[in-house]
Amino acid sequence: MRIMSQSPSTLFEKVWNAHVVRHIADGPDVLFIDRHFIHEVTSPVAFLGLEQRGLQVMYPQRTFATADHNTPTINQDQPVKDPLSANQLKALENNAHKYGISHWGLNNPKNGIVHVVGPENGITLPGMTIVCGDSHTSTHGAFGAIAFGIGTSEVEMVLSSQCIMQPRAKKMRIKVDGQLGKAVTPKDVILYIISQLTAAGATGYFVEYAGSVFENMSMEGRMTVCNMSIEMGARGGMVAPDETTYNYIKGRDKAPKGEAWDKAMAYWKTLKTDEGARFDKEYHFNAADIEPMITFGTNPGMGIGISQHIPTTQETGAGKASYDKSLNYMGFHEEEAMLGKKVDYVFIGSCTNGRIEDFRAFASIVKGRKKADTVTAWIVPGSHIVEQQIREEGIYDILTEAGFQLRQPGCSACLAMNDDKIPAGKYAVSTSNRNFEGRQGPGARTLLASPLVAAAAAVTGVVTDPRTLL
Amino acid sequence: MSYDKFTILRSTAVPLPIENVDTDQIIPARFLKATERKGFGDNLFRDWRYNGDDSPKQDFVLNNKIYTGKILVGGKNFGCGSSREHAAWAIYDYGFRCVVSSFFADIFRNNCLNVGILPVQVSDAFLDKIFKAIEKDANALLEVSLPAQTITILATGEQEGFDINGYKKDNLTNGYDDIDFLQAIKNDIQQFAGSRPF
Numbered sequence: 067m068r069i070m071s072q073s074p075s076t077l078f079e080k081v082w083n084a085h086v087v088r089h090i091a092d093g094p095d096v097l098f099i100d101r102h103f104i105h106e107v108t109s110p111v112a113f114l115g116l117e118q119r120g121l122q123v124m125y126p127q128r129t130f131a132t133a134d135h136n137t138p139t140i141n142q143d144q145p146v147k148d149p150l151s152a153n154q155l156k157a158l159e160n161n162a163h164k165y166g167i168s169h170w171g172l173n174n175p176k177n178g179i180v181h182v183v184g185p186e187n188g189i190t191l192p193g194m195t196i197v198c199g200d201s202h203t204s205t206h207g208a209f210g211a212i213a214f215g216i217g218t219s220e221v222e223m224v225l226s227s228q229c230i231m232q233p234r235a236k237k238m239r240i241k242v243d244g245q246l247g248k249a250v251t252p253k254d255v256i257l258y259i260i261s262q263l264t265a266a267g268a269t270g271y272f273v274e275y276a277g278s279v280f281e282n283m284s285m286e287g288r289m290t291v292c293n294m295s296i297e298m299g300a301r302g303g304m305v306a307p308d309e310t311t312y313n314y315i316k317g318r319d320k321a322p323k324g325e326a327w328d329k330a331m332a333y334w335k336t337l338k339t340d341e342g343a344r345f346d347k348e349y350h351f352n353a354a355d356i357e358p359m360i361t362f363g364t365n366p367g368m369g370i371g372i373s374q375h376i377p378t379t380q381e382t383g384a385g386k387a388s389y390d391k392s393l394n395y396m397g398f399h400e401e402e403a404m405l406g407k408k409v410d411y412v413f414i415g416s417c418t419n420g421r422i423e424d425f426r427a428f429a430s431i432v433k434g435r436k437k438a439d440t441v442t443a444w445i446v447p448g449s450h451i452v453e454q455q456i457r458e459e460g461i462y463d464i465l466t467e468a469g470f471q472l473r474q475p476g477c478s479a480c481l482a483m484n485d486d487k488i489p490a491g492k493y494a495v496s497t498s499n500r501n502f503e504g505r506q507g508p509g510a511r512t513l514l515a516s517p518l519v520a521a522a523a524a525v526t527g528v529v530t531d532p533r534t535l536l
Numbered sequence: 537m538s539y540d541k542f543t544i545l546r547s548t549a550v551p552l553p554i555e556n557v558d559t560d561q562i563i564p565a566r567f568l569k570a571t572e573r574k575g576f577g578d579n580l581f582r583d584w585r586y587n588g589d590d591s592p593k594q595d596f597v598l599n600n601k602i603y604t605g606k607i608l609v610g611g612k613n614f615g616c617g618s619s620r621e622h623a624a625w626a627i628y629d630y631g632f633r634c635v636v637s638s639f640f641a642d643i644f645r646n647n648c649l650n651v652g653i654l655p656v657q658v659s660d661a662f663l664d665k666i667f668k669a670i671e672k673d674a675n676a677l678l679e680v681s682l683p684a685q686t687i688t689i690l691a692t693g694e695q696e697g698f699d700i701n702g703y704k705k706d707n708l709t710n711g712y713d714d715i716d717f718l719q720a721i722k723n724d725i726q727q728f729a730g731s732r733p734f
Contacts, residue, residue, distance in 0.1 A: 087721070087724055087725055087728045088724060091702075092701050092702035092703060093702060093703025093704065094701070094703060094704075096718070096721065096725075098725065098728050100732060100734055107568050107569070108619070108620065108621070110570075111570075111572065111621075114571070114572060119715070121719070124722075124725070135565075135568075148569075150569035151569060153569070153571060154569055154571055157571045191734060199619060199621075201617065201643060215619035215643055216643070216646075217621035217643060217646060217650060218622075219621060219651065219713070219715075220646070220650065220714075223714055223715055223718055226715060226719070227718035227719065227725055228725060228729060229718055229725055230714075231714045231718070235642075265556055265613060265616055266556070266613035266616065266641070269613070269616075269639070269641060270642060296617075296643075299613070299616060299641055299642065301642055301643070322734070330734075333733070365556050365558065385555050385611065387554070388554055388556065388611065391554065481560075481565040481618075482566070483568065483569070490588070500558075500560070500617060500618075502561065502617060503561060503583065504560060504561070504583045505560050508564070508583055509588075
């Protein structure tokens with residue numbers, strides 16, 4: 067530790083302080099970055115900047131490239147048809163090669179969504195600082211790392227100096243205690259929290275998730291929760307590492323081994339918030355208050371329990387013009403029920419819910435049922451490793467028997483940069499993270515939900531309470 | 537990427553009184569496929585600005601010729617969502633140098649500062665005054681002074697201060713950026729890197 071402190075510290079402070087190269091008076095901290103992920107969309111201009119300034123990549127072994135944002139999810143063995151996407155993928159490959167950066171391009175067995183492949187290959191470790199030109203970098207906080215999304219200028223900073231200049235965030239702790247109800251998943255927990263705090267409720271904060279609900283959650287679940295921290299404005303979210311974390315990491319490809327493992331463990335065990343440490347803001351929720359969630363509007367804070375009715379403007383406290391615009395876009399009205407609403411598309415995948423546990427959940431409802439004829443379903447694993455697990459565990463057979471097809475890994479319909487676009491006016495129940503206007507294609511209407519709610523919609527063709535199918 | 541120095545900006549403003557304007561609206565993902573920083577202004581607010589057949593939507597403010605200027609005034613929680621710096625590039629490329637709101641998302645605020653756009657955060661009440669002033673007179677002038685850290689509605693003289701840290705203020709005033717700074721302390725960084733376990 068560079069800065070020794072006698073007073074009790076939070077997990078966030080411990081990790082942050084261990085990475086401060088220099089503090090600038092009346093300015094940001096110069097923060098050292100342990101791991102840097104890059105992808106094809108937000109990195110090309112950063113490399114161009116390096117060239118224009120005549121700079122080199124300072125520590126190429128600390129940066130990892132994977133192609134995910136605009137990649138097709140079918141026929142990946144064939145050349146990418148969209149010339150602009152192909153150009154970006156080529157730029158990533160060329161830049162990685164030129165500067166000696168590890169590159170998992172299309173068809174590489176390690177390829178997949180950046181926030182899925184980092185953890186599953188043991189690149190993401192507790193106590194690290196991790197950045198990527200993608201706001202869902204917050205995912206990696208599930209390991210007790212400080213992980214957050216950055217802009218392209220900052221990608222250039224990290225490439226050229228392995229540092230970034232950041233003001234220290236305020237500290238928030240969100241505790242959820244108690245027993246989660248039937249069919250209530252980590253996705254429902256985070257959608258519930260965002261609905262309570264609003265889409266801007268944690269802006270300026272770094273969040274620590276604590277309490278029995280997170281302690282009992284799998285790493286996949288913690289990743290889902292931390293992933294969506296940004297959707298309430300937080301830079302990132304963290305969960306203190308514990309046995310669940312160590313068991314997940316142990317033996318993974320790039321995880322420390324032997325003596326290095328023992329040394330790492332000794333450090334990782336210090337990574338928890340001390341008794342008496344102070345937060346700038348604290349929230350406490352009861353697990354029993356959370357039911358399967360679904361969103362009805364155009365930001366992730368506009369979520370309700372699936373059995374509830376769309377709130378009125380007054381109930382939400384939102385500005386009327388913005389609220390009306392949102393409901394108008396969705397084709398919904400105040401006080402309508404969500405249950406029974408027609409669903410045209412179902413998307414399971416993304417860095418939020420594209421891991422093996424999510425497909426297990428999806429299959430648990432689909433098993434023995436058939437896909438509704440009126441529904442188009444896109445089933446997109448987060449990585450080739452997840453895809454392989456789906457096949458090995460027999461989930462592939464369950465999906466196929468029910469009339470679903472498995473696609474190839476990528477970000478896909480989460481942001482619709484490839485061909486996986488929801489048509490204008492159509493409704494999609496999506497396990498991704500954003501329901502913004504046009505996010506899944508121009509005019510597309512997104513209902514964010516868990517893999518269980520997505521599965522229930524996929525087999526019934528309407529918004530359905532998964533508790534009735536389990 | 538160099539940008540124009542920022543000191544005092546006196547300009548009319550374009551009002552966008554919508555809350556939670558996310559970066560997918562500022563620039564939709566399908567326009568992020570360039571490998572150079574060029575032409576993003578053409579697609580600024582693409583889906584609010586144009587119909588599916590590329591004809592302009594007459595009711596959108598950027599298509600209303602009475603509103604012009606280098607200042608964009610947005611509703612609260614402006615710039616939430618995706619980290620895409622392309623959103624800031626599009627705003628800059630379109631010709632804006634300053635964005636005013638009563639609340640900004642963190643990543644967007646950083647991105648603005650890194651590309652030479654000044655984000656000015658004002659109170660809800662002052663934001664409302666600005667919207668009203670523009671509603672009354674589309675040619676209403678705002679003056680944003682970085683040295684004084686103030687924003688003024690010139691017609692009424694109403695003024696409010698805004699925060700910016702001294703380091704970023706120096707950068708914007710002088711037109712230099714974090715990369716210049718980080719290059720200058722590379723020895724410190726190298727020494728620090730040697731102490732990292734991973």
